[in-house]
Amino acid sequence: MSRIGVFTCWCGENIARTVDVDEVAKRVAELPGVRCSLNYKYMCADPGQALVREKIASEKLDGVVVASCSPHMHLKTFRKAAQTAGLNPYLVEMANIREQCSWVHHDRAQATAKAFEIIRLAVEKVRNDAALQPIRVPVTRRALVIGGGVAGIQAALDIADAGHEVVMVEREPSIGGKMAGLSETFPTLDCSQCILTPRMVEVGQHPRIKLYSYSEVEKVEGFVGNFKITIRQKARYVDVSKCTGCGECWNVCPLKRNSSEFDYGMGMRPAIYIPFPQAVPARPVIDKSQCAKLIRNGCGLCEKKCKAEAINFKDEDRLVEEAVGAVVVATGYKLYSIAKSQPKTTLAGYGEYGYGKYKDVIDSLQFERLVSASGPTGGVLKRPSDGAIPKSVVFISCVGSRDNAKGLPYCSKICCMYTAKHTMLYKHKVHDGQAHVFYMDIRAGGKGYDEFVRRAIEQDGARYYRGRVSKITQEHGKLIVRGADTLAGIPVTIEADMVVLAAAMRPADGIEELAQKLNIGYDEFGFLMESHPKLRPVETNTAGIFIAGACHSPKDIPEAVAQASAAASKVQVMLAADELTREPEIAAINEQTCAACFTCIRTCPYHAIDRAELRTPRGAFIKNTARVNPGLCMGCGTCVSVCPSKSADLQGFTDQQVYAMVESLA
Amino acid sequence: MENQALGQVPSEHLPVHFPSPIQVANCYQCGKCTAGCPVAMHMDVAPNQVVRLAQLGEWEKALRSRAIWECVGCQTCSTRCPKEVDCAGVMDALREASLARGMAAPERFSVVAFQKIFLENIRRNGRLNELELIGHFKLDVVLHTGRIPFLFKDAGLAPQLGKRKKLHLIPGKARDRGVVNRIFERCASERKP
Numbered sequence: 001m002s003r004i005g006v007f008t009c010w011c012g013e014n015i016a017r018t019v020d021v022d023e024v025a026k027r028v029a030e031l032p033g034v035r036c037s038l039n040y041k042y043m044c045a046d047p048g049q050a051l052v053r054e055k056i057a058s059e060k061l062d063g064v065v066v067a068s069c070s071p072h073m074h075l076k077t078f079r080k081a082a083q084t085a086g087l088n089p090y091l092v093e094m095a096n097i098r099e100q101c102s103w104v105h106h107d108r109a110q111a112t113a114k115a116f117e118i119i120r121l122a123v124e125k126v127r128n129d130a131a132l133q134p135i136r137v138p139v140t141r142r143a144l145v146i147g148g149g150v151a152g153i154q155a156a157l158d159i160a161d162a163g164h165e166v167v168m169v170e171r172e173p174s175i176g177g178k179m180a181g182l183s184e185t186f187p188t189l190d191c192s193q194c195i196l197t198p199r200m201v202e203v204g205q206h207p208r209i210k211l212y213s214y215s216e217v218e219k220v221e222g223f224v225g226n227f228k229i230t231i232r233q234k235a236r237y238v239d240v241s242k243c244t245g246c247g248e249c250w251n252v253c254p255l256k257r258n259s260s261e262f263d264y265g266m267g268m269r270p271a272i273y274i275p276f277p278q279a280v281p282a283r284p285v286i287d288k289s290q291c292a293k294l295i296r297n298g299c300g301l302c303e304k305k306c307k308a309e310a311i312n313f314k315d316e317d318r319l320v321e322e323a324v325g326a327v328v329v330a331t332g333y334k335l336y337s338i339a340k341s342q343p344k345t346t347l348a349g350y351g352e353y354g355y356g357k358y359k360d361v362i363d364s365l366q367f368e369r370l371v372s373a374s375g376p377t378g379g380v381l382k383r384p385s386d387g388a389i390p391k392s393v394v395f396i397s398c399v400g401s402r403d404n405a406k407g408l409p410y411c412s413k414i415c416c417m418y419t420a421k422h423t424m425l426y427k428h429k430v431h432d433g434q435a436h437v438f439y440m441d442i443r444a445g446g447k448g449y450d451e452f453v454r455r456a457i458e459q460d461g462a463r464y465y466r467g468r469v470s471k472i473t474q475e476h477g478k479l480i481v482r483g484a485d486t487l488a489g490i491p492v493t494i495e496a497d498m499v500v501l502a503a504a505m506r507p508a509d510g511i512e513e514l515a516q517k518l519n520i521g522y523d524e525f526g527f528l529m530e531s532h533p534k535l536r537p538v539e540t541n542t543a544g545i546f547i548a549g550a551c552h553s554p555k556d557i558p559e560a561v562a563q564a565s566a567a568a569s570k571v572q573v574m575l576a577a578d579e580l581t582r583e584p585e586i587a588a589i590n591e592q593t594c595a596a597c598f599t600c601i602r603t604c605p606y607h608a609i610d611r612a613e614l615r616t617p618r619g620a621f622i623k624n625t626a627r628v629n630p631g632l633c634m635g636c637g638t639c640v641s642v643c644p645s646k647s648a649d650l651q652g653f654t655d656q657q658v659y660a661m662v663e664s665l666a
Numbered sequence: 667m668e669n670q671a672l673g674q675v676p677s678e679h680l681p682v683h684f685p686s687p688i689q690v691a692n693c694y695q696c697g698k699c700t701a702g703c704p705v706a707m708h709m710d711v712a713p714n715q716v717v718r719l720a721q722l723g724e725w726e727k728a729l730r731s732r733a734i735w736e737c738v739g740c741q742t743c744s745t746r747c748p749k750e751v752d753c754a755g756v757m758d759a760l761r762e763a764s765l766a767r768g769m770a771a772p773e774r775f776s777v778v779a780f781q782k783i784f785l786e787n788i789r790r791n792g793r794l795n796e797l798e799l800i801g802h803f804k805l806d807v808v809l810h811t812g813r814i815p816f817l818f819k820d821a822g823l824a825p826q827l828g829k830r831k832k833l834h835l836i837p838g839k840a841r842d843r844g845v846v847n848r849i850f851e852r853c854a855s856e857r858k859p
């Protein structure tokens with residue numbers, strides 16, 4: 001290439017203040033192969049782009065270097081401009097003389113010299129650029145939603161309503177997630193089930209949503225637009241297609257005293273059960289660890305009672321495959337386990353709060369069930385130990401959250417709000433009761449949120465103490481809560497009938513395994529990583545996989561729903577086209593020289609390289625080779641660096657280009 | 667108070683040096699130390715406020731407080747601190763600094779005297795000599811305060827102590843006193859900033 005145009009940008013004062021742009025343009029013009037060298041105040045502005053377009057046409061440029069900001073900012077802008085002028089967009093390079101030069105230097109002479117060198121490198125790169133074509137991959141126009149909580153429901157309905165098929169996988173027997181178990185929701189105090197169950201029914205009835213309840217994602221293969229998902233349908237022992245949900249089975253089951261998962265141990269359920277009356281699908285499952293028939297071939301009453309003959313004790317796990325183009329992960333959260341024993345060595349428990357030791361020390365989700373109209377106590381607040389109505393309840397926030405010693409330094413964000421809600425619900429149920437709250441800070445940012453907390457204090461009389469609790473003991477049937485009020489600078493001791501601990505939010509069980517299957521990132525606490533905290537908040541670093549809800553970070557219902565809709569709209573954008581275009585700057589393997597050692601396959605972090613065979617047109621075997629899957633490759637270059645035969649190369653960043661750039665500096 | 671970021675006061679301006687593992691800036695004032703402190707109700711400033719004074723660099727108030735002398739060093743605060751701030755260590759360092767500058771709260775003279783006499787006793791004998799401790803302590807307090815009745819306060823406890831063999835009439839001494847001296851020397855040298 002010998003007709004290169006170099007366009008140096010002032011970026012107003014950003015570059016021009018430290019870099020002598022005139023001097024740079026003059027020196028660049030003397031570089032071999034540079035046809036024209038110009039500078040302009042704002043290259044990215046319309047006149048600047050027009051300048052680029054005009055020069056491409058008038059000077060018949062076959063390569064363009066724009067010396068301005070980071071390619072993250074405006075590479076797309078200038079590639080588009082070049083394309084409009086008839087130049088292959090991959091023959092445009094950017095020299096970053098702002099972030100990597102003018103912003104970080106003070107000495108004008110040195111900065112000018114450095115800017116020239118940076119541009120010289122870019123000229124060398126563009127000289128060795130190839131006219132690449134964007135990659136096109138076909139799209140399966142279906143989506144998978146993992147998790148059937150409020151976020152998953154929202155995402156699934158949005159995508160399905162847009163006309164695409166959705167496969168929803170839910171681990172529990174029913175969709176609904178945590179929200180289905182809440183009593184009322186802040187800041188409006190509307191009944192949680194009343195607003196959620198219509199959405200659940202909609203999912204259950206939607207012609208374009210295929211629901212796999214009591215199922216888990218077993219295996220994920222493929223790449224953006226073309227995922228192959230293997231789903232494990234756990235043995236339910238009930239034939240969903242025959243069952244009518246009449247309820248004879250769970251009424252007749254004699255083993256009724258099993259701790260209910262849905263009630264977080266606050267209530268009981270039979271061995272064959274539906275988690276709650278509005279479950280979707282309203283089909284029971286048999287807990288194989290409790291059923292007498294499955295354990296020792298006894299009982300079998302449900303089978304005899306079932307008129308639909310839906311009970312099948314010989315049921316087994318089944319694996320089904322589904323092809324989808326995009327995935328939304330919405331696996332939600334669980335509460336930190338407060339008691340001393342912890343699932344991970346990085347976490348520690350609160351021995352001092354006596355959770356698990358004193359029956360009346362419960363966590364906030366358990367409290368939700370106790371005050372829920374559909375809860376085990378039928379909406380009457382009775383404490384777990386003796387069923388008495390508690391006249392004094394202490395709520396403690398930041399249990400686990402913001403506690404470095406327990407291993408969770410982050411704020412769980414929603415506890416301030418639901419604790420205020422709990423005090424209100426309590427006061428509305430027990431008029432002569434007194435709610436006490438120990439808090440460190442009140443974080444009530446949100447529409448109507450702070451007003452809500454003030455209402456709890458001013459109208460419903462909750463007593464707030466700014467301080468933590470050090471220890472809870474039990475004396476004469478009372479829980480003695482020893483806390484502090486740092487505003488008064490005094491220790492505070494309260495005799496309580498019940499204590500509710502606002503435990504931290506943690507990502508749901510098995511999130512790490514799922515993230516590894518999907519090849520997406522997660523942080524040290526297991527929360528899934530977004531691609532960019534501000535500009536790509538629902539995307540992951542793996543194309544075609546999106547996140548929504550509390551699996552990403554602690555969030556409340558409105559936020560989870562908003563994020564789910566955002567993820568759904570990203571999926572819709574993807575599924576709107578027949579083909580996906582991707583940037584072509586990915587690895588390519590020279591299959592003639594590949595020694596088939598497959599080191600690249602073992603090192604590729606995206607599992608983007610496969611084994612392949614070279615054959616003659618007649619089908620005779622020639623040799624084995626590695627082959628890049630253009631749908632999966634993210635262009636990281638790991639294969640290039642490990643390939644012993646130098647057969648792997650990165651298009652748009654070839655070894656030849658990099659060597660030429662380095663040599664130009666010498 | 668100097669106008670500097672909390673916990674970032676350059677060490678040459680710091681009148682009090684905490685041993686390096688203690689990071690008072692880490693404290694977010696949750697008050698769990700105060701909540702669990704068995705003697706907080708007797709303090710003029712609560713334990714979390716003592717740490718706060720250290721954060722603010724209000725050394726005068728911290729060193730003259732009675733609270734640092736009420737602290738019994740049970741370590742409950744340090745054990746339960748969610749931010750792993752060694753609150754008991756802060757108290758300890760403040761006591762030392764307060765003593766070194768003669769700023770110990772006068773109304774807590776007896777506590778200060780007891781601590782001094784206790785340490786002196788250990789240094790001399792290598793182990794505690796109860797009779798000597800009691801005599802020395804009572805005399806010191808009475809001479810200083812003129813409160814004669816103090817001499818006989820707690821005297822009724824003596825028979826009980828004797829019965830439980832907590833009061834040795836013939837005092838024992840540690841055999842290797844050199845070791846005891848070395849312990850004291852090492853503590854003194856490690857405590858220096």
